[in-house]
Amino acid sequence: MTILITGAARGIGRGLRDAYLAQGQEVIGTCRGPAPDHGAWLSLDVRDPAAHREMALALGGQPLSLLVCNAGIYPDKGQRLGDGFAATDWADAFAVNVTGVFLTVQALLPNLRAARGRIAIIASAMGSDTRAPGGSYIYRASKAAALNLGRNLATDLKPDGIAVGIYHPGWVRTDMGGAAAEIDLETATAGLIARFEELAPDTTGRFLAYDGTPVPF
Numbered sequence: 669m670t671i672l673i674t675g676a677a678r679g680i681g682r683g684l685r686d687a688y689l690a691q692g693q694e695v696i697g698t699c700r701g702p703a704p705d706h707g708a709w710l711s712l713d714v715r716d717p718a719a720h721r722e723m724a725l726a727l728g729g730q731p732l733s734l735l736v737c738n739a740g741i742y743p744d745k746g747q748r749l750g751d752g753f754a755a756t757d758w759a760d761a762f763a764v765n766v767t768g769v770f771l772t773v774q775a776l777l778p779n780l781r782a783a784r785g786r787i788a789i790i791a792s793a794m795g796s797d798t799r800a801p802g803g804s805y806i807y808r809a810s811k812a813a814a815l816n817l818g819r820n821l822a823t824d825l826k827p828d829g830i831a832v833g834i835y836h837p838g839w840v841r842t843d844m845g846g847a848a849a850e851i852d853l854e855t856a857t858a859g860l861i862a863r864f865e866e867l868a869p870d871t872t873g874r875f876l877a878y879d880g881t882p883v884p885f
């Protein structure tokens with residue numbers, strides 16, 4: 669069965685793709701720009717509805733056992749309340765982190781239905797309303813919205829047997845996480861893959877960290 673991962677050319681998406689390929693799984697990665705290697709890649713800018721339609725056409729009904737909505741951006745990292753958080757950054761972050769997730773799920777629903785597949789949304793503990801240390805308003809709000817999206821998709825897709833999980837990958841050493849982050853890519857991806865394996869109709873709608881710890885909404 670085939671796994672599709674958005675934003676798989678670098679960072680956590682790349683780590684997940686490499687780990688699944690090492691297990692012998694069939695993986696399709698999406699990327700922007702040229703394919704990074706000779707594997708299975710589809711071109712996708714998650715902001716672009718036409719690109720989603722083209723991706724669905726290219727898949728031609730191929731069943732998907734797992735969709736990982738991983739592509740994301742953090743444009744307001746380090747910005748200050750007094751002079752940061754431009755409207756364009758708000759628009760960009762929501763286009764990728766929220767609308768992008770929704771359009772991907774919507775475009776691939778027939779493929780997921782064909783396999784009773786699962787959907788993993790890579791959100792962030794920074795989207796928790798309970799934990800609110802301040803700052804990063806754009807990223808936090810967009811990841812809170814991604815969590816909300818995942819929770820409601822879990823409800824709507826339950827009758828189809830499609831489970832939806834929402835995940836915090838940890839603070840991971842990637843371009844986004846930076847060199848000072850807490851965990852390496854291998855720890856994050858191994859944890860996430862274990863969580864995706866547990867994802868089933870009776871665990872749908874959960875918001876978990878890579879190590880299985882529930883993240884407060």
Ligand SMILES: NC(=O)c1ccc[n+]([C@@H]2O[C@H](COP(=O)([O-])OP(=O)(O)OC[C@H]3O[C@@H](n4cnc5c(N)ncnc54)[C@H](OP(=O)(O)O)[C@@H]3O)[C@@H](O)[C@H]2O)c1
Nearest residue numbers: 675679680700713714738739740792839840842843844845
């Ligand atoms: N790293 C962390 O500590 C951390 C913590 C919590 C949550 N997360 C989440 O984990 C996910 C992956 O993060 P990461 O650390 O791997 O980030 P990253 O290293 O910055 O990689 C981001 C990935 O998203 C893709 N992407 C960005 N905009 C896109 C668009 N418009 N269309 C399609 N793909 C797009 C990038 O593709 P290009 O190469 O084309 O730009 C890249 O593959 C994100 O959703 C992030 O919010 C990360």
